[in-house]
Amino acid sequence: MSIPTLPPYRKIADDLRALILSGELSPGEKLRSENELKDRYGTTRVTVRKALALLKADGLLVSEQGKGVFVRPRPNVQMLTTGANFRERRKTGVSNFNAEAAAQGLRPEQRILSVETVPAPAEIASRLDIAEGTAVIVRRRAFFVDEEPMQLVDGYYPAELFSGTELEDPRRIRGGVSRLIEDPDGPVKQRITRFVEELDIRMPTPAETEALKIPPGVPLARVFRVAHVTAGQVVEVLDSRIPCDRHGFRYVIDVP
Numbered sequence: 001m002s003i004p005t006l007p008p009y010r011k012i013a014d015d016l017r018a019l020i021l022s023g024e025l026s027p028g029e030k031l032r033s034e035n036e037l038k039d040r041y042g043t044t045r046v047t048v049r050k051a052l053a054l055l056k057a058d059g060l061l062v063s064e065q066g067k068g069v070f071v072r073p074r075p076n077v078q079m080l081t082t083g084a085n086f087r088e089r090r091k092t093g094v095s096n097f098n099a100e101a102a103a104q105g106l107r108p109e110q111r112i113l114s115v116e117t118v119p120a121p122a123e124i125a126s127r128l129d130i131a132e133g134t135a136v137i138v139r140r141r142a143f144f145v146d147e148e149p150m151q152l153v154d155g156y157y158p159a160e161l162f163s164g165t166e167l168e169d170p171r172r173i174r175g176g177v178s179r180l181i182e183d184p185d186g187p188v189k190q191r192i193t194r195f196v197e198e199l200d201i202r203m204p205t206p207a208e209t210e211a212l213k214i215p216p217g218v219p220l221a222r223v224f225r226v227a228h229v230t231a232g233q234v235v236e237v238l239d240s241r242i243p244c245d246r247h248g249f250r251y252v253i254d255v256p
Helices: 008-022 034-041 045-057 086-092 096-103 122-128 176-182 206-212
Strands: 061-064 068-069 079-081 106-120 135-145 148-158 192-202 220-229 234-243 247-250
Touching: 008 034, 008 045, 034 045, 045 061, 061 234, 086 220, 122 135, 122 148, 122 234, 148 206, 176 192, 176 220, 176 234, 206 234
Parallel strands: 079 247
Antiparallel strands: 061 068, 106 135, 135 148, 148 234, 192 220, 220 234
16 A cells, blocks of 8 residues: 655645754744745745645744744743642742743733623533532633733632632732632631642634734643642632643642
């Protein structure tokens, strides 16, 4: 059985992709013109354009009007999302997001977009272990670094626990929601003992692309983070949408 031969534009795209991924073509570097690439590969400009279009769709190349085609530059910030240092950050009162940005000499900002009480959607209700449609408080936030959007985060909390608390105010909570959860005089009065995270990689919706300024071809990570307290109850579900070109993920798994 013979192996199908790749069309010429795929061969060109694969060659350029290898040069980009190896670093031989560096971020921000301008590619040769279509005419130069045509001559180099012994093909037509139409074939070269198809190859470049494929790499643009993959998020590896960008076009600048009147200037040419460039290897897509890396973002100025790379955030590391990790579940391993929660307690360390809690002691300082600095969130992991803010600490990561500050360590890179950047200016983080969290903006509260809205706070409202809504019926729990099915995917949230199942994680909070409540009936679908049960009242939950949702805090919708956008995270920025140097005015650039980095992620959208919706936090869901059982209204039965948190109604009448500062969680309902559309303002920052001093020490964060975790401080409120662990406050001996708060509504829960228990220590957070475990986080469970579910990671789903997909392409962004048009609304997410616009809100997060996601380039073509860049996937989005949707992360559900569930917080358990001492008694085993789930008191928080964070639904985060995170562009994959600006974040890394590290999970530490202890094997007994």
